[in-house]
Amino acid sequence: MAQDYSLMARPAHQQDGTSVSRRIYLSPPDVGPAEEASILAAVRSGWVAPDGPDLAAFERELADRVGSGHAVGVSSGTAALHLALTVIGAGPGSVVVVPTMTFVATANVVRYTGAEPVFVDCDAATGHLDPELLPPLLRRLREQGRRVAAVMTVDLNGGCADYDRILPACADFDVPLVEDSAQALGASWRGRNAGTFGRLGVFSFNGNKVMTTSSGGMLVSDDGDLIDRARHLATQAREPVAHYEHRQVGYNYRLSNLLAALGRAQLRRLNGMIERRRAIRERYAKFFAAVPGTRILGDGDPGSNCWLTTLVVDPARAGWRADELAAHLARHDIETRPMFKPMHQQPAHRGHEAVLSGAADRLFATGVSLPSGSTLLGADADRLFGALDEFLAAR
Numbered sequence: 001m002a003q004d005y006s007l008m009a010r011p012a013h014q015q016d017g018t019s020v021s022r023r024i025y026l027s028p029p030d031v032g033p034a035e036e037a038s039i040l041a042a043v044r045s046g047w048v049a050p051d052g053p054d055l056a057a058f059e060r061e062l063a064d065r066v067g068s069g070h071a072v073g074v075s076s077g078t079a080a081l082h083l084a085l086t087v088i089g090a091g092p093g094s095v096v097v098v099p100t101m102t103f104v105a106t107a108n109v110v111r112y113t114g115a116e117p118v119f120v121d122c123d124a125a126t127g128h129l130d131p132e133l134l135p136p137l138l139r140r141l142r143e144q145g146r147r148v149a150a151v152m153t154v155d156l157n158g159g160c161a162d163y164d165r166i167l168p169a170c171a172d173f174d175v176p177l178v179e180d181s182a183q184a185l186g187a188s189w190r191g192r193n194a195g196t197f198g199r200l201g202v203f204s205f206n207g208n209k210v211m212t213t214s215s216g217g218m219l220v221s222d223d224g225d226l227i228d229r230a231r232h233l234a235t236q237a238r239e240p241v242a243h244y245e246h247r248q249v250g251y252n253y254r255l256s257n258l259l260a261a262l263g264r265a266q267l268r269r270l271n272g273m274i275e276r277r278r279a280i281r282e283r284y285a286k287f288f289a290a291v292p293g294t295r296i297l298g299d300g301d302p303g304s305n306c307w308l309t310t311l312v313v314d315p316a317r318a319g320w321r322a323d324e325l326a327a328h329l330a331r332h333d334i335e336t337r338p339m340f341k342p343m344h345q346q347p348a349h350r351g352h353e354a355v356l357s358g359a360a361d362r363l364f365a366t367g368v369s370l371p372s373g374s375t376l377l378g379a380d381a382d383r384l385f386g387a388l389d390e391f392l393a394a395r
């Protein structure tokens with residue numbers, strides 16, 4: 001099933017807090033009066049442009065929040081990833097290591113640059129890049145004389161990858177890390193914030209993320225030169241002279257000032273929204289603890305922002321399959337989504353090298369992501385858990 005942004009991004013609540021419809025969405029936006037006031041103030045300020053004081057302030061506030069030296073706001077997480085790979089030097093003749101268990105944007109941006117992706121399987125318990133597979137791969141690529149422009153990690157479902165093992169592997173082979181933290185704003189690993197482990201980190205503010213600018217992204221780094229180059233490329237690579245002068249081919253990737261105003265209001269509410277997602281994750285964990293053959297992907301990670309909760313079902317032990325649960329919830333007008341289909345299985349990326357253990361294929365076959373949004377409260381949450389009770393009672 002295709003990822004359907006229109007479904008996920010549809011508002012779940014009206015201004016007065018009542019439901020627009022009975023449908024329970026996977027991860028809808030959580031916006032209200034604070035966001036409305038912030039956008040209105042930006043409109044009234046006259047800065048209705050892909051630049052302005054809200055954008056500058058949003059970049060500073062987000063960099064401070066994650067503990068990164070520099071940030072540039074762009075039109076999507078995908079644009080941020082594309083810029084990250086471009087400034088790190090990915091291009092024709094180079095290789096980029098990519099987790100196969102991810103959303104397609106992580107792989108697409110490698111192809112945009114002309115570099116070649118090499119897909120790597122995931123850890124079965126967490127879904128993150130399997131650190132066991134990384135050193136032998138980097139050794140082999142070196143022996144083959146191939147230039148590895150970057151290793152990309154994905155902080156899947158809002159939890160950090162295993163940086164205890166991935167960072168030393170990157171250091172041993174002198175390969176820069178680009179961290180796709182699109183799903184993980186506000187998460188941490190051993191006290192360090194998601195997005196700060198690599199030379200560059202990327203966040204997405206798509207409508208389905210922990211916070212949104214409707215569409216938007218941010219590239220962060222402690223290296224100010226990399227961020228300056230990314231900002232230059234994001235503004236059509238325009239040279240600082242009176243006429244339009246361009247020495248490089250750039251992109252129109254900047255975030256609009258109005259959307260940055262929305263982002264600033266969301267950022268102020270980020271901690272509260274993450275707490276709500278965590279409470280939902282804990283309710284699922286408690287509920288499924290007594291259900292044989294089920295587990296929550298990446299459960300027990302205290303630093304996760306709990307963006308999405310994915311249930312993994314072993315049909316032999318549970319006596320039912322993940323897709324049967326999804327069909328039951330769909331009949332109750334409750335949205336779910338299968339786990340990400342691995343990149344090595346995607347027709348768009350077929351034929352590229354992949355180092356596989358089978359873990360990602362199994363997760364795709366047995367995982368279902370459940371409603372996880374911060375607007376899932378009260379009666380809606382009770383209705384969801386009632387539907388889960390009903391499903392299990394009938395098994």
Ligand SMILES: Cc1ncc(COP(=O)(O)O)c(C=O)c1O
Nearest residue numbers: 076077078103105182204205206
């Ligand atoms: C892991 C991952 N990378 C990249 C992206 C792309 O972000 P955007 O939709 O803002 O372009 C997303 C989400 O959409 C994602 O989940």
